[in-house]
Amino acid sequence: MPQITVKAVVLGVLLSAILAGANAYLGLKVGMTVSASIPAAVISMALLRMFKHSNILENNIVQTAASAGESLAAGVIFTLPALILLRYWADFPFLDTMAIAMFGGVLGVLFTIPLRRALIIEKKLKFPEGVATGEVLKAGTEGGKGIMQIAWAGLAAALYKLGQTGLKLFSGSVSGSVTTGRSVFGMGTELSVALLGVGYIVGLNIAVLVFAGGLISWLFGIPLYMAFANPGEVAEVVGNMEGYNAALEIWSQKIRYMGVGAMVVGGVWALVSLAKPLKDGIASSWEAVKQAKSEDGPEVLRTEKDMPINYVLWGIVALAIPIFIIFTQVIDTSHLPVSRGLYWTTMGIGVLFSLVAGFLFASVAGYMAGLVGSSNNPISGVTIATILATSLILLVLLGSQLDFSVDSNRAQAAAAAAIVVGAMVACAAAIAGDNMQDLKAGQLVGATPYKQQIMQIVGVVSAAVVIAPILSLLFNAYGLGGVLPREGMSTEEMLSAPQATLMQSVAEGVFAQNLEWNMIWIGAVIAVAIIILDKVLEAKGTEFRTPVLAVAVGIYLPLELTVPIFIGGMIAWGAAKVVAKRAKKNSEDPDEAKVEAERKGLLFSSGLITGEALIGIILAIPFAIQESTDALRMVPQSFAPYADWLGAAAAVFFCIWLYKVAVKK
Structure with a gap:
């Protein structure tokens, strides 16, 4: 069957650009992104049905x-906005932003090609979104009801976000908060249906850990x-x-x-855990090269190429x-006034470190x-x-020529x-995780790996072209x-960009x-304790585990962002x-029934995320034109208490709706 066709390429390019924008908004707002493979698969099914073949x-x-x-949007929005926060950039320059995104993304595709056999075939990892995407694609050959749920x-979700x-x-x-002595116990929640969907997709285990991280910080x-x-x-x-x-x-x-300390320890621990699969993947790649050069070697199946x-x-x-070249373009000699030899040495080390660290962290x-x-991919940890x-x-390199304590510009x-x-x-790391999920889905439906890898690069280039104007618009x-780009802007609707803020704080x-x-050392100690707990749970064979990076995410996210994620996980579990x-009572297969319920909930949750994120992008246009987030306001400021009750009631309605969709027979 044909795979890379004209209509497939056109749809892939368009959806890559649209989903990059949607995830850029979500990531800047809450500091988390989710895999778009499932909604992309459902949307492509609906659109391709319009064609005869x-x-x-x-x-x-x-x-x-x-x-x-x-995925590329995740890598970009977690880092490049930090240049805005440093006041190094006044906006997002098109060529610089596009080049960093494109080159990093293509590196991510290339880095993971040697790992496909080790991680997907030999290691037999779960790849949850990849499996779900494969199942959705197979179900799509029988009917397209999933697109209606999305x-x-x-x-x-779009109408709610508009309101x-x-x-x-x-x-x-x-x-709200409670003050006891000198201490304040704060509690709050975002009334976000996108975060509710995130919690449902990641499931109870991860949702509990993210919420637990929030409690560590806030309680x-x-x-x-x-x-x-x-x-x-x-x-x-605190001031006043x-x-x-x-x-x-x-x-x-x-x-x-x-959270910084916990993320650093978690990233190092992930590298240690990966040592053997990494070695096996490189060995398998070289073996494939030898077989390809040998005329007597066995013929490689299409699905293994x-x-x-x-x-x-x-x-x-x-x-x-x-x-x-792009490093020297962004960090030129006028900003970094050191000797010519040290400048070029610094740029060269930056490139070398990008390649080495990029491969390890990919x-x-x-x-x-x-x-x-992919939704829980430790991009933040490896980037920190x-x-x-x-x-x-x-x-160490520049300290001999620059006195950083005197000149803040340097x-x-x-x-x-x-x-x-x-x-x-x-x-590179963001695309690597996505690439492996897609290759897993392709394995389930009989795709050709190298054709998927080509389309990964096409998707990266498409997203890289649109990501700069989208970031500038937001x-x-x-x-x-x-x-704030202008005086007098309201901070209520400001995108918090939590990861980028963290990156800026660490570097600065x-x-x-x-x-x-x-605080970093305290976080590191907490991470070590969580790792030990996880190993104990692994030895006991319990289903509940404690991956350290999930807790670290919760530590450095505001508590109000972790609450709806926790609720979404609880809905999925319930x-x-x-x-x-019900399946056991009706003498049906409980596992099969749970998979069907999970699929319906996943599709519905994907719709919640996509709807809220896309309307956020659309609303950015009138806000930018009017230079105010009150451009479409229908009620006065005095309506705020009623808006609280209406928002909470609507959020409860979405919780009930999600639950009903998942359990409906």
């Missing part, structure tokens, strides 16, 4: 390209810090703020650095040249995607580890250099992480020598229990 392998090719856009959920962010009829969040970290820290230091942080706002400021400036490894190696070497991302899925290591290397440029290296690695409409803190090392009990 289409097949399941074309569907797979379309979703392969489309999901690349979503369509209705997407429409409802929240545009018309101001619904509140976007509710929060223990913030109150303990306020109770035992020097009162003058606490007053310097009280209650929930004071707790939020303590978390922002102090406690979230525990990867892009030739010699092309992969030459491609990686060739990419080093444009990567070097391997980590591919392996972790197989364990917990990259930026921290790069910053320390640059501090520290800013050095921090920006670390961010650019981190962005390259983040894009920045000018909402503002990012405390930076190293050169300013004011990084919160005590629906599975009800469906299994």
